[in-house]
Amino acid sequence: MDQDHPQANSTEPLLAAWIKWTMDFWESMTHMGPAHEDLTGGTDDFWQAALKMWQAFFSLLSEPETVAAVFKGIRPPSEIIVKMAQAGWAGYFHLHQQWLEGGALKDEPPSEAYGFENLDQDIFKICTEIYEKDFRQLLNLPQVGLTRVSQERINRAMDRFGQFQAAMAEFIYLLYLPMKKSLREIHGVETGEDKPEEFKDYYRRWLKLLEGHYMTLFKSTEYTRTLSHTLETLEDFTLAKQELLASSLEALPIPTHRDMDELYREVYLLKKQVKELSKKLAQLAPPLEAPEEI
Amino acid sequence: MDRPKIPVDLIRAMLAADAEKAAHRLEKARDVFLGPLDTEIAATPHELVYQEDRVSLKHYRPQGAPRLKTPLFLVHALFNRETLLDLQPDRSVVLNLLKEGVEIYLVDWGSPTRKDRYLTLDDHINGYLDNMVEFICRRHRLSQVNLMGVCLGGTFGVIYAALHPKRVRNLITTVAPTNFDTDKGLLHIWMKEIDGDRLVDTFGNLPGNLLTITLLLLNPARLLFDKYVGFLENMDNKEFVENFIRMEKWIFDSPDVPGETLRQLIKDLYQQNLLLKGEMELGGRRVDLQKVAMPLLNIYGQYDHLVPPEACELLTRAVGSKDTEDICLDTGHVGIYVSSRFQKELVPKIASWLLQRDD
Numbered sequence: 001m002d003q004d005h006p007q008a009n010s011t012e013p014l015l016a017a018w019i020k021w022t023m024d025f026w027e028s029m030t031h032m033g034p035a036h037e038d039l040t041g042g043t044d045d046f047w048q049a050a051l052k053m054w055q056a057f058f059s060l061l062s063e064p065e066t067v068a069a070v071f072k073g074i075r076p077p078s079e080i081i082v083k084m085a086q087a088g089w090a091g092y093f094h095l096h097q098q099w100l101e102g103g104a105l106k107d108e109p110p111s112e113a114y115g116f117e118n119l120d121q122d123i124f125k126i127c128t129e130i131y132e133k134d135f136r137q138l139l140n141l142p143q144v145g146l147t148r149v150s151q152e153r154i155n156r157a158m159d160r161f162g163q164f165q166a167a168m169a170e171f172i173y174l175l176y177l178p179m180k181k182s183l184r185e186i187h188g189v190e191t192g193e194d195k196p197e198e199f200k201d202y203y204r205r206w207l208k209l210l211e212g213h214y215m216t217l218f219k220s221t222e223y224t225r226t227l228s229h230t231l232e233t234l235e236d237f238t239l240a241k242q243e244l245l246a247s248s249l250e251a252l253p254i255p256t257h258r259d260m261d262e263l264y265r266e267v268y269l270l271k272k273q274v275k276e277l278s279k280k281l282a283q284l285a286p287p288l289e290a291p292e293e294i
Numbered sequence: 295m296d297r298p299k300i301p302v303d304l305i306r307a308m309l310a311a312d313a314e315k316a317a318h319r320l321e322k323a324r325d326v327f328l329g330p331l332d333t334e335i336a337a338t339p340h341e342l343v344y345q346e347d348r349v350s351l352k353h354y355r356p357q358g359a360p361r362l363k364t365p366l367f368l369v370h371a372l373f374n375r376e377t378l379l380d381l382q383p384d385r386s387v388v389l390n391l392l393k394e395g396v397e398i399y400l401v402d403w404g405s406p407t408r409k410d411r412y413l414t415l416d417d418h419i420n421g422y423l424d425n426m427v428e429f430i431c432r433r434h435r436l437s438q439v440n441l442m443g444v445c446l447g448g449t450f451g452v453i454y455a456a457l458h459p460k461r462v463r464n465l466i467t468t469v470a471p472t473n474f475d476t477d478k479g480l481l482h483i484w485m486k487e488i489d490g491d492r493l494v495d496t497f498g499n500l501p502g503n504l505l506t507i508t509l510l511l512l513n514p515a516r517l518l519f520d521k522y523v524g525f526l527e528n529m530d531n532k533e534f535v536e537n538f539i540r541m542e543k544w545i546f547d548s549p550d551v552p553g554e555t556l557r558q559l560i561k562d563l564y565q566q567n568l569l570l571k572g573e574m575e576l577g578g579r580r581v582d583l584q585k586v587a588m589p590l591l592n593i594y595g596q597y598d599h600l601v602p603p604e605a606c607e608l609l610t611r612a613v614g615s616k617d618t619e620d621i622c623l624d625t626g627h628v629g630i631y632v633s634s635r636f637q638k639e640l641v642p643k644i645a646s647w648l649l650q651r652d653d
Contacts, residue, residue, distance in 0.1 A: 178515075207519070210519075218511070228488060228489070231488065235497075238496050257498070260409075264411065268413070272417070
């Protein structure tokens with residue numbers, strides 16, 4: 001190990017591995033078979049050229065001389081900066097690796113009608129994992145000094161926002177799934193024997209498929225779980241944001257939600273008491289008089 | 295001919311194939327949009343006769359003398375506006391009931407603000423509702439009203455009738471959930487997993503927009519997509535556009551829901567089904583459905599995804615009344631109130647049912 005650049009060297013194997021995965025990726029993309037011809041369509045030449053260019057670029061990057069040259073020019077940064085960068089970098093490499101290994105390039109099997117079992121949500125789990133293992137650590141660094149409390153509030157709000165974003169991404173992906181499935185199935189209809197002749201027939205059939213998929217999704221435990229989780233992260237973020245705002249308002253002559261809620265509660269209880277007493281008084285008065293109208 | 299592959303392409307293909315027609319339609323649509331549009335909702339003349347905090351009571355008089363001695367008190371749900379019952383002149387439940395000679399009172403729950411977050415179910419049912427019934431009774435020198443509840447307003451009506459049976463002459467529930475232990479309705483499924491305490495502690499009141507999104511997500515294919523495709527296809531039709539905008543006005547105007555009331559709705563009803571079990575308590579009193587001994591007409595929709603038949607149909611068996619009737623209509627949740635077909639069936643039925651029980 002090069003004692004002068006320990007951080008840089010420790011990152012090299014990661015970089016090399018990433019370059020190799022990326023190479024594999026572009027390699028497979030350039031050799032993509034007819035299944036993807038439809039996607040490229042008339043832009044096939046451009047697509048091939050672009051892929052080859054990327055492949056060449058990563059081939060160059062993968063050469064040991066290039067890697068060494070890259071790291072030679074980098075001055076050793078402070079240890080904390082490297083640790084922080086490594087956290088993000090490692091996360092990104094991990095994500096990329098998972099994506100390559102996890103079937104991003106696999107041909108997806110034909111979907112079963114109205115089925116949402118075994119959803120491929122690994123990508124969101126990985127993102128959340130990366131966030132929690134790497135980025136979140138940075139937001140949870142112990143704070144010191146006069147600004148400790150404020151900084152902790154800011155970090156907490158940022159952390160909750162990150163968690164909400166991750167949950168929201170997963171939720172939106174779930175909502176997109178029926179669209180994806182219905183489009184794939186209507187494509188199947190087009191190639192099948194029972195082809196609708198009119199646009200409206202296509203549309204109606206697609207809408208029915210879409211509606212069916214949504215109905216199945218909404219009844220699935222996966223959806224309910226994700227919905228509930230998203231709502232919880234939104235609640236956590238809202239609370240953290242409120243706490244941050246309230247602390248900012250302390251310096252200004254503006255009441256916070258908490259101040260107002262305490263007042264509202266007192267007013268509510270007092271009004272309730274007054275109404276009850278008024279009713280009791282009214283019962284003592286002569287009944288069945290036409291009431292005054294507003 | 296190359297077949298288009300996805301709906302967006304299909305829409306494009308349709309437009310291209312029918313370009314002249316589309317251009318003409320756009321031209322007419324421009325005239326429609328730039329011309330005078332009548333998109334007013336809740337236009338039936340009425341009088342505001344009672345106000346308590348944010349809650350008010352509207353009074354509608356039939357043109358001639360009322361055919362019924364007992365006025366009908368309509369209770370809408372807290373989750374959206376009562377204007378649904380008077381959305382457009384030719385499909386107004388209110389107007390059609392007036393034509394049948396029924397005198398109407400309609401509750402307007404108003405727009406809760408943060409100060410209303412502590413209001414409970416007890417405040418709404420034993421407070422506001424009871425005060426309004428009291429007001430109507432005194433105004434007409436009667437001891438009872440006819441009560442008709444819409445959606446959760448119907449659930450409120452059932453609870454009120456159980457706690458104040460002497461105040462209700464006849465009870466009508468329309469698409470009112472009373473059995474919450476079912477997995478047929480999406481809201482019933484979702485509510486089981488919601489942490490009501492966290493939700494209320496965080497937001498105070500449930501924001502109306504959050505509620506609207508939830509309701510739209512019950513059927514996104516129809517409510518977020520097909521509806522607007524239909525609008526594009528009919529935007530040269532003035533009447534269609536007017537009615538479409540009326541409906542939009544109603545949909546995107548959900549008030550916030552008072553927090554403590556929502557907490558009870560989620561925990562006591564959606565999660566524990568206490569009402570049907572006979573274990574619900576309100577204002578220190580048990581809500582006993584056996585006390586609902588007055589005639590009961592229970593109406594619901596066969597294709598209602600929000601409040602499915604399973605959530606409504608057990609009521610008539612659970613109450614103490616011997617005079618009960620279930621009507622399951624061939625429609626969905628809102629169709630009962632806005633479809634001209636069902637209004638032609640429903641409103642005369644309600645009027646004649648009440649008339650038979652008005653002596």
